[in-house]
Amino acid sequence: MKTTKRLWRKCLLTLGVTGLLIAAAVNSETTVTQAQASSAQGAFAMSYLYFGNSSSYTSQVDKSGQALDEVSPSYFHINADGSLQIDDSFQASFVKDMHQRGKKVVPFLSNDFDQALGEKAIDNRENLANQIVQAIQKNQLDGINLDIENVGADYRDKYTDFVKLLRDKLPSTMEVSVAVAANPTGATTSWIALYDYKALAAVSDYLMVMAYDESYPGDPTPGPVASLPFVEKSIQYALQQAPANKIVLGLPFYGRYWNQDPAADGAGLSAQTITKLVNAYQGMVRYDTASQSPVATFSIGPTDPAYSINGKNLDIGDYTVWFENEQSLKAKLKLVSKYQLKGTGSWSLNQETSDTWDYYSLWANGFYFTDMQKHWAQADVLAAANRGWMLGTAADRFAPDAALTRAEAATIIVRVLGLTGEVGSGSASFSDVPAAHWARQSIQLAKQSGLIQGISDDRFAPDQIMTREQMSVLLSRALHLTSQSGGGAAAKVFSDVPAGSWSAEAIAAMSSYGLVDGYAGGTFRPSASLTRAEMAALLSRAQPLLTK
Template sequence: MRKSRKLWRKIVVALATSGLVAMATTTEAPVTQAQTSSAQGAFAMSYLYFGAPNSYTSQVDKSGQTLDVVSPSYFHIQTDGSLQIDDSFQATFVTDMHQRGKRVVPFLSNDFDQVLGEKAIVNRETLVNQIVQFITTNQLDGINMDIENVGAEYRDQYTDLVKMLRAKLPSSAEVSVAVAANPTGATTSWIALYDYTALAAVSDYLMVMAYDESYPGDTTPGPVASLPFVEKSIQYAIKMAPADKIVLGLPFYGRYWNQDPAANGAGISSQMIKNLLDTYKGTVRYDAASQSPVATFSISATDAATSAYGNKLGPGDYTVWYENEQSLKEKLKLVSKYHLKGTGSWSLNQETSDTWDYYSLWSDGFYFTDVQKHWAQDDVLAAANLGWMLGVAADRFAPDAALTRAEAATIIVRALGLTGEAAAGSASFRDVPATHWAWQSIRLAKLSGLIQGISDDRFAPDQIITREQMSVLLSRALGLTSQAGGGAAAQVFADVPAGSWSAGAIAAMSSNGLVDGYANGTFRPSASLTRGEMAALLSRAQPLLAK
């Protein structure tokens, strides 16, 4: 990144009090499984560089639960190669992030200054000791090394610097390295400073800066990170280092060109690009070859003055190459395609607000367009990452569709980890032939005593499951009783008579904090359960399922 200066998600909406109305019954097709990096989802980090330090917490909060690590601009290099602490450091920010379950890993930058970078590498022992002391004293979670624009002749010495950091920091502290993208396998210039293989061996991961394909001063307008450039950069990286140590760096900015040569390739945030397009009625085309959007707009001499990062945008015709939802989604897909550790981004406070509506879904390999901005998005993603609930198609989860009995049986079997082959003829239902997509799961659920048919020989796999039926099913699966909730009293619901067949299960679920009623004191036992509500219920039940 070229610079000019220095597990489970919280349920957002409660299951039974969401107020959502279940959609009509639908007939489900066999579920489609998307690729995913791990049960916990792909790793995500982002750099903090722009904005006032007291805005850092709010910047991170905009990303919701997406980020695991934030990397603020705390460390720079003095003229003698020693450590300089940026005045943006605030201990309260570290506390805020730890309370949110996020790690704070500041990055060390030479601000693209070759001489400073060389000094730091040569005087690495002093620098390393200073870094270790500051990290330890201030309860930081590690260091991200970001030395750039230093020649390849310093390659081995730079690796040694990182090796020293790994040796002197606690094993719990992160040591990561930002490395230049190298799509052509260059062996000269500063791009070759990074020995991917050796650096990966002594660090937690390499953050591949797969951007700046076009750069400041570039006379030819072009993409910041075309898809071919990014993919070739990944392919080189995974030849040199394990894929699970590669983090794909993504840009939250663009670059612009106009008639002023001094503006060639100047940086501009994605947020500002959106604002400029709205203000000046710009147009956007999507370049298929690079998988990048290209915007054009004009500023007239009579328009109000505006600026980007202190650079005045004067009158003229502008061309901007940048990233939008479509282009970022294509890059995020590469994480699961190449089984990478995850993503990094340069940098927070440059992205558009809708970025976080899809970021985790796409980086985890679940391309559910109907889940973006849905109240159950985090719960759907958690259930999908665990393999408990999958999509009804590669790009659709159907969160508001009613859950069927076949789906319910399959979900519970997956969540409990039940395996094995049901014997031929056992637990047979004439409406669930061996060709049915849920045949095996239904048999396992029946043999385990979790679910029954609606008669001796009929299961009704496409019939919707109700709230009371799921309460009975899940209470059986978890072995719950109304006394197992740590002393919590079960709610009394006006529409659940004490002697009804599901009353005991609903009481058990209620006392264990898994279900609630509605504001009017009812439970609505016969109401259908949606797939989104089921995902939220699994989030609540996960600690019990993990026992």
């Protein structure tokens, strides 16, 4: 497979720009789908780096924002004698750049689909493993991803032994992962059977299931690179052999084209290039519902301008291109949550269209908020959602710019602090929070814990907006912050927060911990409202204190 290869922006805006921040629950929790993420980090995401100049690798990764936890560059290859070849593309500066961004660098070892090289590497596995370990340690890399392909099933046990050698020789803190061919039919012959999923999973951190190349170079019949049924069956087979938390779903950022030249059947094109071709030649795109894949058609006429790919002009004629777009990738990303997989991998970075990262992390984590695509607070909303601190207002909406209500604020704080249990019999009830109110339990728990009060003895005003000063008081109580305890910085003085006001102490405490800021001109605007997106960003700031 992959036969064409040699192979929180947390946007912590100051209150002076957007105001204090908070995300919240919905008005009816029973109508909303919530993903069952296991941690704030959510689904794991990695991508291979192969195409493009190695000097542009950092900029390629930066285009993905915070979506990727790990990148796997094409640094390791195999010499004719089965020894390790370190590619000229290796740059220590790139490794440093990624580590500064909090991303791991795990190069992949490729035999470039060369059967003889793959066999030689496996036969030479003891020496090769030692060389790989030495190269990883010398170059401050974070592990190894093995991508040996097109080697027969008779090498199955030897290949597993190779992976086990690496796992034994490397510290547990360093990754050992394996790219495995998709096997939707459970094939036991051909090179696809090289991979003993069960045994490999036992000696590696994860299996990157290459759920693509359903159609391949040389395939005479146009068809999808990764139809949804093909991908889902590949996952189901993997789960019969290995636990879900060791399965990474590989996704394609490319397509394949067919024209009148049999030699070009199934040739690969990046998603970026396909978009340009369709636009340049006024092509058409239809969505095939059976495969859940887009299909493009276009024609290049004798008088049309030439289009060059890899130094060769495309021939005149009619073209059919099967590829991936937002709709098809979202359908595949949903499978990560459906099957509770470890996460996703992709082949390969810099082939995707720029809008891919607008939705990728949301869908991979099971949060289908269309109104969070391109939103400045996406990373913060995703982090809070993965922690279970927030829900959407509907399965496909988060309403990031809606004002936060007092009921929502109480619910969020109860979730953040993990407050549970029965409300005490002596706890005061509010006339405007009846027994059927969606937030009654949270409001009662927050009141009982001394975190929030009503606007009077018998009224809570659940639908009233939460102001900046109210949230400062609420969060400072939840975090037990005081201006005397101090957060390492002097509290700012705001002209519109009198020293004797009811919220002055809380605002000073929050300021000293760097959780809030003011507006230009030295004001705080204590009565201004908060948005749900703003709270998500505030929670990102406060998270180190919330989890102490």
